[in-house]
Amino acid sequence: MDIRNDLRNIAIIAHVDHGKTTLVDEMLKQSGTFAAHEQEQVAERAMDTNDLEKERGITILAKNTSLLYKDKRINILDTPGHADFGGEVERILQMVDGVLLVVDAYEGCMPQTRFVLKKALEQELTPVVVLNKIDRENARPEEVVDEVLDLFIELGASEDQIDFPVLYTSAIQGTAQRPEDDENQGMDVLFDSIVENVPAPKDNSDEPLQFQVTMLEYNDFLGRIGVGRVFRGKVAHGDRAVLVTRDGKEREFRISKMFGFHGLEKQEIKEAAAGDIIAIAGVDDINVGETICPADHIEALPALRIDEPTLQMTFLANNSPFSGRDGDHVTSRKIEERLMRQLETDVSLKVEETDSPDAWTVSGRGELHLSILIENMRREGYELQVSKPEVIVKEIDGTKHEPFERVQIDIPEEYTGPIMEGLGERKGEMLNMEQQGEGQTRLDFLIPARGLVGYSTEFMAQTKGYGIINHSFDSFQPLIKEQIAGRREGVLVANEKGQATPYSMSQLEDRGMMFVEPGTEVYEGMIVGEHSRENDLSVNITKEKAANNIRSATKEQTVTLKRPRILTLEEALQYLNEDEYCELTPKTIRLRKKTLSTSMREREQKRKKKIST
Numbered sequence: 001m002d003i004r005n006d007l008r009n010i011a012i013i014a015h016v017d018h019g020k021t022t023l024v025d026e027m028l029k030q031s032g033t034f035a036a037h038e039q040e041q042v043a044e045r046a047m048d049t050n051d052l053e054k055e056r057g058i059t060i061l062a063k064n065t066s067l068l069y070k071d072k073r074i075n076i077l078d079t080p081g082h083a084d085f086g087g088e089v090e091r092i093l094q095m096v097d098g099v100l101l102v103v104d105a106y107e108g109c110m111p112q113t114r115f116v117l118k119k120a121l122e123q124e125l126t127p128v129v130v131l132n133k134i135d136r137e138n139a140r141p142e143e144v145v146d147e148v149l150d151l152f153i154e155l156g157a158s159e160d161q162i163d164f165p166v167l168y169t170s171a172i173q174g175t176a177q178r179p180e181d182d183e184n185q186g187m188d189v190l191f192d193s194i195v196e197n198v199p200a201p202k203d204n205s206d207e208p209l210q211f212q213v214t215m216l217e218y219n220d221f222l223g224r225i226g227v228g229r230v231f232r233g234k235v236a237h238g239d240r241a242v243l244v245t246r247d248g249k250e251r252e253f254r255i256s257k258m259f260g261f262h263g264l265e266k267q268e269i270k271e272a273a274a275g276d277i278i279a280i281a282g283v284d285d286i287n288v289g290e291t292i293c294p295a296d297h298i299e300a301l302p303a304l305r306i307d308e309p310t311l312q313m314t315f316l317a318n319n320s321p322f323s324g325r326d327g328d329h330v331t332s333r334k335i336e337e338r339l340m341r342q343l344e345t346d347v348s349l350k351v352e353e354t355d356s357p358d359a360w361t362v363s364g365r366g367e368l369h370l371s372i373l374i375e376n377m378r379r380e381g382y383e384l385q386v387s388k389p390e391v392i393v394k395e396i397d398g399t400k401h402e403p404f405e406r407v408q409i410d411i412p413e414e415y416t417g418p419i420m421e422g423l424g425e426r427k428g429e430m431l432n433m434e435q436q437g438e439g440q441t442r443l444d445f446l447i448p449a450r451g452l453v454g455y456s457t458e459f460m461a462q463t464k465g466y467g468i469i470n471h472s473f474d475s476f477q478p479l480i481k482e483q484i485a486g487r488r489e490g491v492l493v494a495n496e497k498g499q500a501t502p503y504s505m506s507q508l509e510d511r512g513m514m515f516v517e518p519g520t521e522v523y524e525g526m527i528v529g530e531h532s533r534e535n536d537l538s539v540n541i542t543k544e545k546a547a548n549n550i551r552s553a554t555k556e557q558t559v560t561l562k563r564p565r566i567l568t569l570e571e572a573l574q575y576l577n578e579d580e581y582c583e584l585t586p587k588t589i590r591l592r593k594k595t596l597s598t599s600m601r602e603r604e605q606k607r608k609k610k611i612s613t
Helices: 020-030 036-041 051-056 083-093 111-122 141-154 188-197 332-345 367-379 413-425 455-462 502-511 550-557 569-575 598-612
Strands: 007-014 063-069 072-078 098-104 126-132 166-170 175-177 210-219 223-232 234-236 240-244 250-254 257-262 265-268 271-273 277-281 291-293 311-317 350-353 359-364 384-387 394-396 399-412 429-435 440-448 468-478 491-494 512-514 526-531 537-539 580-584 589-593
Touching: 007 020, 007 083, 007 111, 007 188, 020 063, 020 072, 020 098, 020 126, 020 188, 063 188, 072 188, 083 111, 083 210, 098 111, 098 141, 098 188, 111 126, 111 141, 126 141, 126 188, 166 188, 175 188, 210 277, 210 332, 257 271, 311 332, 311 367, 332 350, 332 359, 332 367, 359 367, 367 384, 367 569, 367 580, 399 413, 413 429, 413 440, 413 455, 440 468, 455 468, 455 569, 502 512, 502 526, 502 537, 526 537, 537 598, 569 580, 569 589
Parallel strands: 007 072, 007 098, 063 257, 098 126, 126 166, 491 537
Antiparallel strands: 063 072, 166 175, 210 223, 210 291, 223 277, 234 271, 240 250, 240 291, 257 265, 257 277, 311 359, 311 384, 350 359, 384 580, 394 399, 399 440, 399 468, 429 440, 491 526, 512 526, 526 589, 580 589
């Protein structure tokens, strides 16, 4: 069988923060992909193009680049390491013949390592294992290689896959070496290992064209651009071709532009052949998973399998008393258009209409997946409200099933008891417990996904910030009937519109923790703090102290308040209860009750009590 020995297609897979993106940066630099003047301009984390990716240090969107090494072109696809972006990972792995599995030489195998590797082994891809951060203090390369081997065996790897090559790298220092080498070398060792171990693509260029779209890009001039791999045949600029859509329809079109990848740039090309990863423009509504082929040989590739959503929220137009103050896009029509646009590039997302024209059910792969969408919308000038995230229950063989997550926790030994108790209350089942170095314990749990909603805030409090928690989707299992423990504390709810005053806040400090600072504008029904007891408490946070004389007026200025707890977006989403919304604008994140009127909420509570008795 003919092969294209001039080409290698690889994906880089890893757990969050194991150095994958830094490694790609170094490979691009050391291969001479950037000209001398570009070297200075290329920032670290060159592959992270999204502002959120740079801020959080995670990869959200899959990206592709390529470099030239000797006489070989190596196409590199950088994939997200977080389980919430499984849809991206799944599609990327369809395009490559091998994977670079990057594992931290100290932390070892983590839940997302398992998640991405499982996908790669299912696709029968050839792995090259890279132990990164080898220069870290306490690095334990031999033990980590054993962990990786155990993981391969546990995930059912073939004999060929288990016989993987291993390299030690320090992406930050730009060095790589084989375990048997005495000294560090440059990235050439890594390039050689890729060329030697990753299979070259089949050269079936003489057969009819088959190109499958695995990612979408958008350009103001060209419209939608389909990125994918030529699985068979050749394609040239100006060719007439047929697009076979996901529902089996056929549409003829002309290929108006084609692009290849080099470094971080797209370069216009005239033709491409089997094995090449390219971008094609010319079809307005091209979609992920669709096949391009010649009119005289229409043969679609199998549809791409995509992980189902496990979590859903209601997105609503903002109807709070402060709506329209900050945002440019506040109407339900604008929000719906934005959600529909997200569907064009995010295949793991689902948007469904509800009974209300101002509300939509949005389903995603997890809290991070949905919070990234919300944060992007905020930054683009949208105002909206969202409900508490809820897991999606589905019916399998006539019985209800819910998603379960595999959780891995690294904590100092003294916190083991409270964590085991807390996860036990949330119906977590402990799978494993082992010592990890001095005074550190690693716990593995299987837990219903709904037990994790809102847990990370409690986890950080219990471990005083010293714990690390990671989780990834495991499977759907029969629904647990009992109620799962959630937020225990009630909230402090404002009963007046106005500005929060230091005087009233100081009076309320013994009632709980504040979420707002003095001077913050509040409205009736807005949540301003956490109650120290289990019930909600209606409070007046806008009351001024009556200035009877000069002394008391000056005393007002010297009030010392405890620092309020300002919630981040993720914390706010996790904090919500069923009767609450999170109001989001470009400038603020507010929590509120669904029913704003204090008297109406009290009537509802009385009705509930009557029904329960």
